[in-house]
Amino acid sequence: MSTPATPLAGDFVSLLQRSQMALPRMELGGDGPAITQATTVFAFRFAEGILMAGDRRATAGNIIVTDAVEKVVEIDDSSLLAIAGVPATAFEMARVLQTSFEYYRRSQLQPLSLPAKVRALARLLRENMPLALQGVGIVVPLFAGVDHTVSPAQPRIYFYDPLGAQFQAVNYAASGSGSGTIRSILAFQERHGSPKPVEMTLPEAVRFALRLLMTAAEFDSATGGVNPEAQLFATLKILRATGVETVTEEQQSAALAGTDHD
Amino acid sequence: MTEEPYRWLEAIGNRREYVRDQLKGGSPVLAGCLADGILLLGVSRGLGKVFEIHDRHAMAGLGHPADLERIRQAAIDAAHLEAFTRAAEDVSLRRLVGFGLSAQLKQNFEQLFxxxxxxxxxxxxxxxTPSRDLLVRVHFDGTYSVQMGGARVVAxxxxxxxxxxxALEQKxxxxxxxAEAAQQLLETWWLLQTQQTAKEPSPSLEERAAGWRTATAGAQIELGWLNRRSSRLVRYEVLDLNQLLPPPSP
Structure with missing residues (x-):
């Protein structure tokens, strides 16, 4: 109670530092064990908002560690993070962001703005630079948030480089080892397809996203893909101006089978 | 003067009296546990009285806005550090108040200068469940009482x-x-505000309903709701009284 306020009001990282609980900084060198990696994630704009998707596979070298990773994380009710890279670092970043955004909202009695959220992730990436440069803690995330400065509020997509540079995507972004395939298909669909991604309804967008992952998995062994017969689906989340919704495995199954309703 | 025990006791007594005197006229706040969540209520003139602390925690208070803010911030800091270093499930009021706020408030109260x-x-x-809900009444000197479920008045x-x-516990x-819960809390607030809690016979239902409507005209009625049925991690919601208890048509 008598302790001074955080140097930057509402900043949770400052609170951690003041409480001497700052995140440990690792210095690594030499050859280490194969690092677990998470791939492939993407986001695109559709008629109702933004769909953010990720396969469920994590690999370490040529080993499949698991096919049950959740790479699309709800940070708060108006932000999503998609993780590509080293999960150990990426999930910690997600946890810091979740706590930071809620801490700011509760302590300052107003939500953090979208530009501040985008920069908060950039700051974490910059702080992770030593590990990224050594190639053991690299994270290349995607971020989606709602811009409340325009009317009506609009969801937006951002992508980053490993050092923290942030870029706003117009209609889509992808990251991870399978992202080349995904970006190519998205570019083709946007230019020549019908419907274009931005015109798709929710069931169309879900089906399209699942097929994107299936195709990426054809060319990239680190991408888990989707296999309805094995009950293997993706993580799909929708960001609308009104909030976040998770697309369940039942909904994904129905979308692939064409038994959903457009 | 504080070297002498008697003077110290006198000084503490004066300090208690001073605090109570300063708090006179403060607008009461209330909280009550229901099947679907916990409702917190405060009536203010623009400055907040009901606040979210963490995913499953909220507070309401009366007093000087700067002091409410200090306590609110201390609780938020402690809850978020706990949730980040351990887990959100580990944030508990018993620890937050018992091992943190209470000791700090007591220390502050006894520092005479x-x-x-x-x-x-x-x-x-x-x-x-409602019987596992916790309401902790914390006083300015750090003393506190804990109850499971039920309703709690702060005046x-x-x-x-x-x-x-x-009276509230009976009802x-x-x-x-x-809506019924909000009505009861508002009626209790009005009885406290108008110093009619001990009045015999108690004001009729109609008088109470009209009383709180009149007394809250131009004021802000804050309703915080910790929603047990929500699937989200963050359970706190702000409710609109006009939707719960629409004003009577003229």
Whole structure:
């Protein structure tokens, strides 16, 4: 109670530092064990908002560690993070962001703005630079948030480089080892397809996203893909101006089978 | 003067009297546990009285806004550090108040040459059922009491608070609807505000309903709701009184 306020009001990282609980900084060198990696994630704009998707596979070298990773994380009710890279670092970043955004909202009695959220992730990436440069803690995330400065509020997509540079995507972004395939298909669909991604309804967008992952998995062994017969689906989340919704495995199954309703 | 025990006791007594005097006229706050969550209520003139602390925690208080803010911030800091270093499930009111706020408030109160905290508080923790909900009444000197479920009144005057608490406990059921619960809390608030808690016979239902409507005209009625049925991690919601209890048509 008598302790001074955080140097930057509402900043949770400052609170951690003041409480001497700052995140440990690792210095690594030499050859280490194969690092677990998470791939492939993407986001695109559709008629109702933004769909953010990720396969469920994590690999370490040529080993499949698991096919049950959740790479699309709800940070708060108006932000999503998609993780590509080293999960150990990426999930910690997600946890810091979740706590930071809620801490700011509760302590300052107003939500953090979208530009501040985008920069908060950039700051974490910059702080992770030593590990990224050594190639053991690299994270290349995607971020989606709602811009409340325009009317009506609009969801937006951002992508980053490993050092923290942030870029706003117009209609889509992808990251991870399978992202080349995904970006190519998205570019083709946007230019020549019908419907274009931005015109798709929710069931169309879900089906399209699942097929994107299936195709990426054809060319990239680190991408888990989707296999309805094995009950293997993706993580799909929708960001609308009104909030976040998770697309369940039942909904994904129905979308692939064409038994959903457009 | 404080080297002598008698002087110290006298000084503490004066300080207690000073705080109570400063708190006079403070607008009461209330909290009650229901089947679907915990409702917190405060009536203010623009400055907040009901606040979210963490995913399952909220508080309401009366007193000096700067002191409410200090306590609110301390609770938020402690809850978020706990949730980040351990887990959100580990944030508990018993620890937050018992091992943190209470000791800090007591220390502050007994430091005679510092400004005392001018505030009275109730903290709420959402459980899995109403009987596992926790309401913690915290006083300006760090003393506190814990209750599971039920309803809790916070008023500046201890005697009026006790009378209103006893009356509310008799009427309170966790099966009340949200609208009924808000109505009961507002009626209790009005009885406290107009110092009618001990009045015999008690004002009629019609008088109470009209009374709180008149007394809250131009004021802001804050309703915080810790929603047990929500699937989200963050259970706190702000409710609109006009939707719960629409004003009577003219």
């Amino acid at each position: 510092t400004a005392p905290v001018l505030g009275e508080f109730v903290f709420a923790e959402l459980g899995t 500046a005057d201890p005697d009026e608070e006790s009378t209103a608490q006893a 309170w059921r966790d099966s009340l609807s949200l």
